[in-house]
Amino acid sequence: MVDSTILFHNGSVFSTEGPPDCWILIKDGKVAARGYSAEQIKDLNLDNATKIDLQGKLLTPGIGDAHIHVGDVGWGREASVTEPKDSARSKDDFVNLTREYLASEKWLTINDTVNNFEALGWWDESYVPDLETLDSLVSDRPAIFHRRCLHVMALNSKAISALRLDSEEFVPPANIEIVRDENGKAAGLLREGFNLVSEIRVESSTTLKRRIILGLETCVKAGLTQVHACEGKEPGLIEAWIELAKENKLKIRVFLSIFYDAFVDLKTRNILPKQGVTFGDRLTFDRVKLFADGALGANTAALSKHYKQAPHSGIALESIESMTFKLTEIMDQGYRAEIHVIGDRAVDNTLGGLFNSGYSIEQIRKFRHILNHSQIIRKDQHQRIIDLGCSCSIQPQFVTSDAPWVYESVPDELHDALYTWKTFLDLGIPVHGGSDSPVEEILPLEAIEAAIKRSDGNGGTFMPAECLTLREALSIFTHGVAQGVRLENKIGSLLPGQLADFNILNGSLDDTSVQNWKILESFVEGKLVFKA
Ligand SMILES: [Zn+2]
Known part of the structure; x- marks a missing residue:
């Protein structure tokens, strides 16, 4: 037998x-x-x-992704016919892609109720669509084009009126930048307005569930065994996750990092699960997501100095005071926080918020809060990060994407603070690997390779001293991801007694690159969940 x-x-x-x-x-x-x-x-x-x-063959602890937007990945798969790499880089590109997409009529299924036209990843830093072009392409309904970072969007006239941006009664939410023309009319560009747009996007639970499954399927096919899913902008999305978990529809482990607004909403309705509660063996409520700033490509990451190409230092979405309030509220509920920090000023505000929270250093350390992105961290900030027991969640693919322009954007004084992952590891700061998909594609081996090679896209290496070894890079996507949910004793290194989450790959640990590796199989708790 x-x-x-x-x-x-x-x-x-x-x-x-x-x-x-x-x-x-x-x-x-x-x-x-x-x-x-x-x-x-x-x-x-x-x-x-x-x-x-x-x-x-090689057998590794389960590879995971410590920062991913699963719902958005599913949404992106429905809202976009292109991969992020094919983003429009010129007006012609943009017009052609959009015409092609409109002709496909696939977009009509994007939204059950409002029938907006929304598209993702259609433009990047080199091309910004204007109102006239957008109106000439879509004039009968709201059209919203997200830049692939999701921090900037371009709207047509119908979308501007749906959002009432030009109405007398419109009260601009704090921290959202609405670009206006010389007459004060909305010119079609919106920075950090994702939540505002979510308000006109009302969707059924069927749509939300379909989208989650589509997104998660993409993760499974990429060979992941666990994801830390950053979710909750859309009303009803968290409930949709719980339903799917209870129906046992989740194949791999999902740890939720819920948006602050969703956290407050669940708390107010008295239905916030306790931190660490698991539904259907696969879905765990882990942490609350806060945003301390914007993004580098949009000049909205909060820096301690002015940008090179802009007369300002970015947008801090939270002050130390508001950060203190929110972090305290989160810890009072027994939750940990994951804070989006791209610029060093955002890190200062976050650490300041923790120090002022009224919790003792010892208590704060137990939460193991996560600094997400951690793209610009100054040397003088390291000790405070260590003292507060924080860790860094990183997305190695960003280096390859950002290297071609980042030195032109970030002031010289901060260059040695860019993407300093090796330094974090050497200092003993835990590092969790991820993709931030749909910002980058879900290609864990490409991400591991990016951490090893730090290719600058131009044949060179971006700050060679910060390159990780193959062992370190593999560790931050296995053991490091488990550390991100404080479960390194249960998963992530395949020590006797640990849960059997693992991958089988055709690679060798003697290789200096994972370029030719392939994930062949994934197992969660000893069960096969994916076979290439
Ligand atoms: Zn993200």
């Missing part, structure tokens, strides 16, 4: 410390044992176990 014991042998079993093992024994969804020599297997009495010959 075959029992639930599976032996994977004759392979290379990754270990975050020390040399790899050659076999691992999985029993009842957990790691029962592992070892470095085939001799050891003989003593295990495995007559009834299933034995799988890895034929030299």
